[in-house]
Amino acid sequence: MAEHATGLTEFVNHYLGRFALVLLSWLHVTPENPGTPIPEHVVMGVVVLILGTILALLLRSRLSVEKPGATQQVAELLLTNPLGFGIKDLLEENVHHGALKLIPFVGSISVFVLLSNLLSVIPVFAAPTANKSVPLACAILTFLYFNWQGVRHHGVGHYLLTFAGSPRKLGDWLLAILLFPVEIVSTSARILSLTVRLWANIVASDLLYMIFLSLFSIATVAAWSKSPVFGVVVAVLPATIPVAFIGLHIFVAIIQSYIFTVLPSVYLGMATADEH
Numbered sequence: 001m002a003e004h005a006t007g008l009t010e011f012v013n014h015y016l017g018r019f020a021l022v023l024l025s026w027l028h029v030t031p032e033n034p035g036t037p038i039p040e041h042v043v044m045g046v047v048v049l050i051l052g053t054i055l056a057l058l059l060r061s062r063l064s065v066e067k068p069g070a071t072q073q074v075a076e077l078l079l080t081n082p083l084g085f086g087i088k089d090l091l092e093e094n095v096h097h098g099a100l101k102l103i104p105f106v107g108s109i110s111v112f113v114l115l116s117n118l119l120s121v122i123p124v125f126a127a128p129t130a131n132k133s134v135p136l137a138c139a140i141l142t143f144l145y146f147n148w149q150g151v152r153h154h155g156v157g158h159y160l161l162t163f164a165g166s167p168r169k170l171g172d173w174l175l176a177i178l179l180f181p182v183e184i185v186s187t188s189a190r191i192l193s194l195t196v197r198l199w200a201n202i203v204a205s206d207l208l209y210m211i212f213l214s215l216f217s218i219a220t221v222a223a224w225s226k227s228p229v230f231g232v233v234v235a236v237l238p239a240t241i242p243v244a245f246i247g248l249h250i251f252v253a254i255i256q257s258y259i260f261t262v263l264p265s266v267y268l269g270m271a272t273a274d275e276h
Contacts, residue, residue, distance in 0.1 A: 005036050006126055009043045041131035048115045048128060078111070079103075090262050094269035102268055105145055109138055110261040117202055117253030121246055129256075130206055132199045139194035142264045147187075150271030159271075163187070194263060198256050205252045209245040 005013070013020075013036045020037040024030070031037040055071075062069050068076070080086040084093070087107045091099040113129060120127035128134045150159045161167065163183040164176030 005040050006124060008047075008124060009036060009038070009040045012043050013038050039131070040126055041128040041134050044119060044126050044128040045116070045134060047125065048112060048119060051119075052111060052115055079107070085258060085262075087261055090265040091268070094262075094265040095272060096269065098272070102149070102265075106261060106264050106268070109142060109264065110257055113138060113198065113260045114253065114257035117256055118250065120202075120206055121249060121253075127202050127206065127253075129198055129202045132195065135195045135198040136191070138198070138260065139191045142194060142260075142267070143188075143191050146264060146267040146271045149268055153272040190263075190267065194260065198260060201252055201256050205249045209249060 017037050021031070021034070024037060032039070059071055059075055063072060078086060080088045084090075087110055088099070088103055091102050091106060095102060116129040116134065117127055119125045120130065147159075150162070153159075154162065158166075161176075164180040165172060167173045167176040
């Protein structure tokens with residue numbers, strides 16, 4: 001099914017689409033839609049990266065210990081806050097040693113997911129996380145990272161034994177034969193869990209917003225055809241209801257970003273734990 005393209009995506013493909021087609025042909029890749037070889041989620045993902053980079057540079061130029069600005073205060077709340085659900089707070093809660101060195105990766109994924117989810121609040125943009133390939137990419141990176149940290153902490157052999165319950169006695173080894181494949185499947189399923197949870201919630205939030213907006217718009221047109229006064233009264237709904245759904249979407253975006261922070265923190269804590 002062809003992906004809906006916003007005006008920005010069409011603009012990018014108009015000027016860069018031919019170069020993308022040449023590059024894809026060199027890689028022997030056939031685009032799903034030759035008319036828009038640069039997909040919507042790729043364009044929006046680049047927008048998020050550019051936006052995040054600009055915000056980071058602005059924040060860095062205004063850092064102050066004595067007089068922190070509003071932007072710095074918001075960034076500090078994302079890192080640590082009194083409620084204990086900041087990026088640093090979650091890592092320190094779940095990872096018992098070396099939590100600080102994990103902040104760059106987990107923080108980057110978390111902020112990327114947050115900005116991606118919030119992007120569709122602006123009408124000319126769309127959330128890249130509404131395309132399943134973007135949450136899948138974030139989930140795969142998270143999967144590779146926490147397993148890599150587990151290998152670094154335990155070593156390859158000992159880390160693999162943690163999937164078998166770290167057997168020591170003969171009975172433990174017999175149980176490990178059954179436990180090892182189950183744990184491997186369970187750990188691998190985290191990719192699917194992270195992907196579907198984020199993708200489905202963002203798609204549902206966007207879909208609800210569009211459905212209710214279209215329904216109220218249709219009702220407004222029908223009421224206007226009967227009476228202009230009645231049409232104006234009914235028009236209050238499509239003018240105000242979207243505000244509530246925008247608030248709901250922002251809430252969902254923040255919650256999903258939080259989940260994509262706490263779950264990687266838990267996975268990292270499990271992978272680097274000394275006792276299993």
